[in-house]
Amino acid sequence: MDQRHATALKAAGMKATPKRLAILEMLEAEPGYASPEELWKRLKDRFDRLGLPTVYRNLEELSASGVLSKVIHPNRQLYYYFCSNREHHHHFVCLSCRKVEDIPACGIEALEQEVSKRNGGKVLSHILQLNGLCGGCADNGEKR
Amino acid sequence: MDQRHATALKAAGMKATPKRLAILEMLEAEPGYASPEELWKRLKDRFDRLGLPTVYRNLEELSASGVLSKVIHPNRQLYYYFCSNREHHHHFVCLSCRKVEDIPACGIEALEQEVSKRNGGKVLSHILQLNGLCGGCADNGEKR
């Protein structure tokens, strides 16, 4: 567990600090995505000192390194999700309970090539995310 | 011209006020996407009084009504684009010159159904956007 995360951090060229490991542990245990502040509130107890900016900074770095993934939320706040799927794929995120489900890569690579060929441009990244309500939430009609 | 926009506003159940028409005109003339503040700065001259909140509010309402479309930008600021394509489609946005190119609908509808079927959830919306450099910008190596 710890060792896995430490290894992942090293592989990303980042020091395996206790706080980073704690962030990864907590997010991995999380059933869905979480906000920086939520994580901070829960992690504060485990450290005598832990700044909110540290959580922000690490989440961003970890997401940039591909260790975590970021959720694009309609309310434009930041949310992160621990995703161990190393294949190229996308996410279906529940706006109610925050569950995240993997979506296998679809035809996007082909689309990228198509765009490159037709317009001569270069696709640097793409965003594909399905928003909705997962099975449970759709039944209950819950909203968050 | 004006009439088209007035009609579109009416169709969306919105009053055709001069400011809304001006926003639509300006965005239609724009070659790419623009931020609320940029639009406000340019529109201020045409009105003796025009508040920035008014521009924000209208852009949001117009985008919610589908008259405009919103760009998802890595810097998390708001940008809007005038898009007359009424078919379901997506966008390729240039991060450098802000040009927006249409992408015809790909297999996403099928993917939505697949997700619904497999997980029992309900897909409310999806985000698909390709980010990159358009032909011209890729050649020049420009960045903004």
Add this chain to the structure above:
DNA sequence: CCTCTAAATAGAAATGATTTCGTTTTAGAA
């Protein structure tokens, strides 16, 4: 084990895009 240095963190303060609020104005139906 120590030492040392670049990297990481603290925490208060700043930032700045976006939103809110109470008031005033206006589009457009009657």
Add this chain to the structure above:
DNA sequence: TTCTAAAACGAAATCATTTCTATTTAGAGG
């Protein structure tokens, strides 16, 4: 033309996120 709900004003507030400088620490090298 009148009237009312919708729209706009604009100053002020919000608040998530970032910056900044001083302090601490992981971990490579001895």
